[in-house]
Amino acid sequence: MTTLLREVIGDVLRRARVEQGRTLREVSDSARVSLGYLSEVERGRKEPSSELLGSICGALDVPLSKVLTEAADEMAHEESIAAAVEKASTAGIDVSTKVVIPHVSSMAVA
Template identity: 35%
Template structure:
């Protein structure tokens, strides 16, 4: 299959993007329009046939309302070690890289974790 030609990282990126698109209840056409890319190009990304640029990933992340960093890591543009930030970044990366969780579970955990951090920040300021 042609998917193997671009690489495993891109294939997992495509699977991840498709799951995020479906979770957002967007059609391929809707996401392509919001991200400013063509339907065929987005379809090829989802099937692992194309490796998108960082700029395209940023546009897709914005349309899906997810972190561009997540997409950069999944695409192999940056490694998890290169992502600057506080220790909470390692928690987020551990969740993202856990093979025992599906994408919806990962996003749920990330959302809960972010809400706890926000709550603690608010509480500390008082």
């Protein structure tokens, strides 16, 4: 299943708010957006306009560019995982099998 950008942006905003120890109400009051709408944005159910996103970022004192960069990094990571799973499934490899290969430098030589 494809992850939506609005879901990833919501996750990034929620993490920023929680890391600051702030409540939804505090941020919604500061951003001048309803508590319910901010909650919907954080849960990825609403896609905020650029103005609203800028207002939320301002209330969190987090640059919009940082939120978008973090969201892009998460999307790229998820896409690379999906591509690896797709490649492995077409190659007949069971991706649920985990193998640990030690670093060569950590192996003892007798």
